[in-house]
Amino acid sequence: MIGHVSLTTREWQLAARPHGEPKPEDFRLVEVEHPDPTEGQVVVRMLAMSVDPYMRGRMNAGKSYAAAWEVGETMQGGAIGRVVESRSPDVPVESLVSTNAGWRDVAVLDARTVQVLPELPGIPPSYHLGVLGMPGLTAWVGLFRLAEFKAGDVVFVSGAAGAVGSIVGQLARLHGAAAVIGSAGTPDKVRWLTEELGFTTAFDYHDGPVAKLLAQAAPDGIDVYFDNVGGEHLEAAIGAFNEFGRGALCGAISSYNATEPVPGPRNMGLMVGRKLSLRGFIVSDHADMRADFMQKVTPLVTSGELVVRETVREGLDQAVPAFLDLLRGGNTGKMIVKLADDPA
Template identity: 80%
Template sequence: MPVATREWQLAARPHGEPTPDDFRLVELERPGPAEGQVVVRMLVMSVDPYMRGRMNAGKSYAAPWEIGETMKGGAVGRVVESRSPAVPEGSLVLADAAWRDVAVLDAAHVRVLPELPGIPPSYYLGVLGMPGLTAWVGLFRMAEFREADAVFVSGAAGAVGSLVGQFARLNGASRVVGSAGTPEKVRWLTGELGFDAAFDYHDGPVAELLRDAAPEGIDVFFDNVGGEHLEAAIGAFNEHGRGALCGAISGYNAVEPPPGPRNMFLMVGKKLSLRGFIVGDHTDMRDEFTTKVTRMVTSGDLVVRETVRDGLDDAVDTFLDLLRGGNTGKMIVKLAEG
């Protein structure tokens, strides 16, 4: 039997900041599952900053969404019909099939998830999912974090940054500093998450704010923001500093290329290493990450916070709010009960 779905499609490519007119909600009938396929009712879906890049045409590390195409992203759902013995009915699964309420998928393209006490499905989109692995890979492999390093995290109240700072603190950092966009987020970083210092980047030049927060300099920088933050970090680095460049959200809506850091020459004298990375190239670390971080979550050592919105109808507004900094921790959309 055909499967009725509601799906968000890309209606137009944005010029600058996206608007609701760039999206279209449609009702479709998809063919029922063939052999080797499953029908998944989505429980929670993710909205992430990288999705802004997929709205643009042109080559990137993630294929662009096409006009009229149903958009994709991380989602966790429940299998309600299965024609694959590998993924039985009732399985909790992770799929690249967000932005819809129901999907017919090849069983080979979903990953069956464990159902553990104290681990809600949404955690597999955040702390135990792509953002968590991104934080782990960036800090420990890209930035080669070592005990007693002083660490600066830009965009530290987001899904990735809030975990980077905690991973550093729990592994013996001498100082953890973060930037965020509101006084409330700053208080959350220094209060509940245990950062040594944090600042609102609206309060002045980032270089000056960072100098006050890390007067002895930094050894590691995890960058989610780019622009002024990257320039400030280069200035604050101690010798042999290491940076993991994860994102540059400050420039995602730019219609002209933003200016680069003006102090790149300091990289030579300070002998710095800045490494950009894409988490999909480092899936060999997933087992180690999952084992260790699951233990941190269940023990209560790791603080996990989500900003939750309800309903597929609200998915676009939630995504646009994410791009404006409207989240603390991981932003997710709840689609159905589990």
């Protein structure tokens, strides 16, 4: 047993609902006293937490696919930790676990709400927040189930240097795509996609109209589009689709901070003549694919065939700055906030 830990925790709370782009003053870091764990509970010291684009939606009031965070309450999100105290036979002390109790350094949780993770030699625990976690599964589900990818497809990925997009493009390449095209927001990200991840080509969407840049990158059209951005990128993809093109709509980060409704694609009429399919999805509806995903992707990570990159910020104090930077595209690969060294 690692020993009893203080149950005074540091936690980030939502101080105010943001209007447009979130500001540092919309959040506050507080100390919270927790009672000792009771039967069926565990104490988890967090090693790393995730910041993700979907969290911006949870800061708004109103109904969405994920419950809104309440002002004055501790926020939630994916985190990886070690169990330092346990009152449950199902979750032993020293277990590596995933939780939805991010945005804090220590948590007292019902054992049934944590998932014990396998110990994977040579794989950092934080990978369970990225390539082997929700972003990786999102890439797998969107590409293979929603977009019905098949070898020989030409694939276009927006937000291609992010946690999800970077995995989508590599999975498509490893499974026989004819070409993989990525869109990203800086020249360095474009170089990373082509020189390290094996994308056929990529472009910086700041360099001109996306439709024009995509037409140059894919002169013969695209078969699959994986959308992390929405807006102009989605319109460009619709215009570039070949017959029977398929789109998996994962996110629309270009509009997350909008204060007014944004215009939709103006070329939806093409969907009929080209017989296109656009399917939105939330990864939590596809948990049945997780076992197959882990079986297939873990060896790709271990062997180095799947290139993984993290943008790491150190310490709970950096959680909000990391999140704000994420929304501005300040990450390459998965944005992680490291909270503690792994004692194992």
